[in-house]
Amino acid sequence: MTDIKDLTNPDTLVDINDISVNKDLPKPERIKEYIRQIKNPYCFKCGNFVVTAKYSDKGLSIEDCLQSIIV
Template sequence: MIEEDISKTFDGSVGNDIGNVYIDSSKEAEKRMKEYLGQIHNPYCFQCGSTVVRVSFNQEGKELKDLMLKFFSRLNGI
């Protein structure tokens, strides 16, 4: 995995705080996605209030859908 200097990928002044993102739910999925990306700028590095969120994935790791299924199954006691 390539590690990037967060200062190169994140600039809080560009308005990419996820709390300020508005998506019109009446639009079709592709337009909502484009709207989201246009507002958040970088979906892998954004701000949530005063917290910087940086998303990365392990290429050798388990798939997210499998991890989410396991997580929610445990919550439901399955």
């Protein structure tokens, strides 16, 4: 079982700059591949920064945000 500390420990987070998804794949496959590589789409690194996704009643959904990254 994954320890919650490992999910937010910067040393164990995936850097989004290291993610590469084949844009020729169908959209559902691109999403699966992104999730497979990033491991935790709600908490990851971008260079030296830790990015944490949070829900809000307003603004874009997580699906919209992910689509803008991988489309």
